[in-house]
Amino acid sequence: MTDEYSSGLGPLGDAAMIASMVGRDRSDAASYARLLTETLAGVLPADLVRVEYRRSLADRMAGRPGEARRITLATDAGEFSLDADGDRLTGEARRIVGGVVLSRKPITVEEWTHRLAAELRTLAARSDATRQALGRVLGVE
Template identity: 40%
Template sequence: MTSPNDPIDLLAAALRQDAADLEVYARVLTGTLADALPPGSVAVQRKRGMADRLAGREGRVERLEVSLGEQRLVLNLSGGRATGEVCKEVRGVVLSRRPVALDEWVRELAVAIATRAESDARARAALEKLILGQ
């Protein structure tokens, strides 16, 4: 059993914070992760309607992919619901895919960021930023 002060649990709670409103959650998550993780680690696909184009907005996040090491975490937000997928990937080839619920996807993401933070100063700063909410 983990303690309430476990960094993984704290990070998962921080990542889960705005999950009630998927659009807000996706916006916060993509911005935070893109700023915090190494370049190329986060890929975002957006759906941009005519109103978004006219207003100069980026559009709604449809899909988020986070690649850290041999793990790729995919979050699909189309259709107003979130579905997650955890993939093991080696040299661009996906060896396995596992569909997961949002809570498990968030936990896997927290573990991947914490593992990366052990050896990467930028990921460590991201971990602190997510946990402390700065």
């Protein structure tokens, strides 16, 4: 992202704006899932992001990963995931203690994006490496 597109809020503010934009315009669920998958998986530590793919026979034969169908972020409070199913995006929050799911709650895409933005802010505040990686993704160093 160039300065022309920067919100002026810095990398964390820009990340929150991107998350918010994803929540507002979700006419192409597969594109958003792909964008989030590639961006988040490339920036965040591997133990925080899990991506599940839908693989067709052609994908398997060609050695491709397939189409991203679910992205899950693990947080201190549990997990939240975003599922892409055709043109539909659905979210879910899970409270997990000791590896056991205690509760599941459907959440809106907007709530999912707010949780994503909050988690990005928390991670960037804790880690210089994450803050720098987010800056690179957003084109703001």
